[in-house]
Amino acid sequence: MKRFYQTASLQEAMTGFQVVLDQRAVKTQGGKPQIVASKPLGEALAGEWEAQGETLDASAFPLRDMTDYALDMVPDTKGEIVEKLLRYADTDTLCYRAGPDEPLWQKQREIWDPLVDALEAREGIRLERVSGIVAKPHPPETMDTLRARLSAFDDFELAALEQLSSLAASLCIGLAALESDADGMALWAAANLEEDWQIEQWGEDEEAAERRANRLAAFLKAMEFAQLLRG
Secondary structure (H helix, E strand, O other), rough: OOOOOOOOOEEEEEEEEEEEEOOOOOOOOOOOOOOOOHHHHHHHHHHHHOOOOEEEEHHOOOOHHHHHHHOOOHHHHHHHHHHHHHHHOOHHHEEEEEOOOOHHHHHHHHHHHHHHHHHHHHOOOOOOOOOOOOOOOOOOOHHHHHHHHOOOOOOOHHHHHHHHHHOOOOOOHHHOOOOOOOOOOHHHHHHHHHHHHHHHOOOOOHHHHHHHHHHHHHHHHHHHHHHHHHO
């Protein structure tokens, strides 16, 4: 699609901020007014439009896509998203370790235990660590506490958390990525610890490296989205 506007700017709306293309207020892909409460997020959304060339690149709107998802989809599916995130806790990458006699186990303990310990301390929960592939459920009270915590997020925060946890295959990392002092590259390295271990042993093919780079970019963009929400 060719660029159909001259300038993208931000205007105040009744409940927040909305991008305006020339004189046309932007709507979500579902047809709702795209109004956000965070001015920094609104400015970043306007920046995506302003950065477009003569032809619009649909892949260059990641913040718009997350915003539209938060406005169009999350309100009607919040309960389903919470349950999906709880399943990431059930099978959290950081809770499933190699056997204690394997070299990888010690590295997992060094990198993963501080993240799991921090989550337990923040949320007042206990997570089961497992060696091997046999599942071991977390205590019911842990899941109840997490369900209440996730249900308390607003639609935009939940959209960010769903993306982060899905890419990391870990609710622990997803929640850590929402913290104001989160180190995105360190969290991504923790999420991919086992994959990196395999690469060290056997190498990495070009196609897999490209997929991973795309996933990393999406993870960091979701972190940016969450940071913009805080203003």
